[in-house]
Amino acid sequence: MVKVESQSFAGSIGRGANRDDLRQSNLSNLLKLVYQNRTISRSDLTSMTGLNRSTISDLVGELVGLKLVSESETAQAGRVGRPSSNVSIAENIFAITVVPRYHSTIVSAVSMSGELKARARIATPIHPSPEEVCDATEVALSQIRKQLKKTDRIIGVSVAISGQVDVRNNSVRICSFLKWTEVPFGALLSERLGLPVQIDNDGSIACLAESTFGAGRGFSDIIYLFGGTGGIGGGVVIEDKLIRGYRGYAGELGHIRLTDSKAVDSLGLSGTLEALVNREQLAEALGLDDPEDDELASAILEASSPRARRIIDKKIDVLAIGLANLVNIFNPQVILLAGFLQPLFQANDYSLLSKMRHSAVAGSREHVQVRTAALGSRILEIGGAQLVFQDLLNNPAASK
Amino acid sequence: MVKVESQSFAGSIGRGANRDDLRQSNLSNLLKLVYQNRTISRSDLTSMTGLNRSTISDLVGELVGLKLVSESETAQAGRVGRPSSNVSIAENIFAITVVPRYHSTIVSAVSMSGELKARARIATPIHPSPEEVCDATEVALSQIRKQLKKTDRIIGVSVAISGQVDVRNNSVRICSFLKWTEVPFGALLSERLGLPVQIDNDGSIACLAESTFGAGRGFSDIIYLFGGTGGIGGGVVIEDKLIRGYRGYAGELGHIRLTDSKAVDSLGLSGTLEALVNREQLAEALGLDDPEDDELASAILEASSPRARRIIDKKIDVLAIGLANLVNIFNPQVILLAGFLQPLFQANDYSLLSKMRHSAVAGSREHVQVRTAALGSRILEIGGAQLVFQDLLNNPAASK
DNA sequence: GACATTTGTTGTCTGTGCCAACATAAAGCC
């Protein structure tokens, strides 16, 4: 599981730890295991944590008391010995995810058990003001609340921004798509809804989702690259942790300069990955006008005209160099490609891989795998929910 | 302080923590604080850890019992109240650092208190075999042992390799300067000396030193770039932790491709930072033949011929783009430049900074600082020693 | 049905850090 905040007990130098922290740390670890597996047996918890049976019993009891997990009946049998009881994550704890898009804002309710229980799409102007997004979210939330049960609890809200987000101040630094600059949207929306709000870059959110529940599961060092209409975004996971940098702007992988080309990207930077590999150019080369994602994907895979093939090959070459740079910097286990980068990879994986390896240093290029992302269109909801649950997972006892 | 290994208690999901781990974690934190400050008062330890006075008393007592620290007299006065006693790191615990160079291998003994107590330089061939470096180290070590006292303890050895090191297997993947490929040098030297041996990339070692005791002190997100005869190496610290990647090859910052240039670097990769910004070209442009570091530095700073200035400016431009890429990827607090990159920066810092900012994304470019490195020619000894002490610092009680 | 195997529960124990009270050592004040 990928951790957003390093709360790991006594992690940073200086702070000592007491018995209370010990308890919290163990509770947190246990809850994370249950969250990640949705349902898990107590005996598995025992063996995975290495803690004593009686301790697990005690800890699970506390989590049950906090109504964060529930114990269900044995279920699985067939093995010798007394069957172990199952522990399941609560199904009535919800995160609200907000995704502003063209023409509309999409708000969803995702349970801790991973279910998307309710969804509302509210029309907004093409370049909505912060207030207009707040309005839309408020309306959507009231609609969603009606669909939830009385016992359901909403614990927080996340917003996926396709731009730069200052995660320390919970504010949008710059978002060209929304035409926002320096908007303290976290505080704004939080005051309006009366709920804690976390905003984050969409690439980081998607990376979080993909690394925990998607194709990155089980890997500790991951690079995630997403190609969309807004450009190329992504995220980096190192030792199971999403890197954020000093302010949270880390991971602007699309704006890495690779060549001397004068072509510019969405931020006006020239010769970058995003400037040379983008959706519009591909759509144009394939004769498509504002295609859907899957439409573009099949067009890329089935392209036959020499011009289109040439352009696709060129983009693969540039992507290969971009990936090689990232391989040299991070020595990752796996690179995940999403959005239109996915069909680009599939169109000629051999070429991409061999050219990437050719530009990468010996050690790092040997083990690295390139894969397509596994999560579909709901990825921002999955990642956004995780962002919200993270606090709870890190500090279960505070949820009273 | 920068941690090499994440042992941070309950850090990775799954493993639970018991009271023993709690104690070890607190002991470790305390020892790290003493190590980092060389000498520190008990009251400072209390306030920095947040632990109780009596707990600190107990823990320090245990560290004294382990002979890892010693309590000295009050020393500092002037403030009201009973003066706090000082705790100092042991001065008789040593790390051996091995640095293979042209014509010789340099072996040093560095104490935990940061003192370089003994040093031996043994002549070796230009491209020594692993066995020849082992031989040299063995001879040097016996010389060094004579200079140490009976009570001095050597706890481990580190080797700084100017090449790719698989830190998992403790082996050299490839080192062009030594002409080694796939050499399990850690095991080799360890068997010969009967001491634990850790090998690592010189850039990582230098980064470790600079971030803990040098110009990176106090920063949590650091990029370190070193320019030497072998090319450009470096390291990256994120949230106080040196990134290693899957195998330990991370941080090959010199081999990032920036342009379409056909110039190749030491690994044969074209258009990379190292291919375009290197020592040989600078020396040649300045009319120097195999200059010393300081000689080259002053020549860069005092260059007057138009051709030399033009070449220097060109290199600054390329460096600016390289730094901008790193800024976009990592959103660091500070970038540290060492080796010949240092005078290059000083030659025209305004140009470097403005061009770097021009190619970087808005958020990240605002806070980032560029500084020159603070540690001098002993940096590999300082960092290498830290590598050796890391294990002890992470697990003080095991040192019995 | 007897037995082995695995898991959950309960009571006891150990050890770790906290706390309060006291002792100690300095500075400030008269």
Add this chain to the structure above:
DNA sequence: GGCTTTATGTTGGCACAGACAACAAATGTC
């Protein structure tokens, strides 16, 4: 100098988290 004030070290008792052992419960095996 003697008093108070302030800050620190020390000591004994305490609370509580997790380990451990013994027992109970639930399943499979013969």
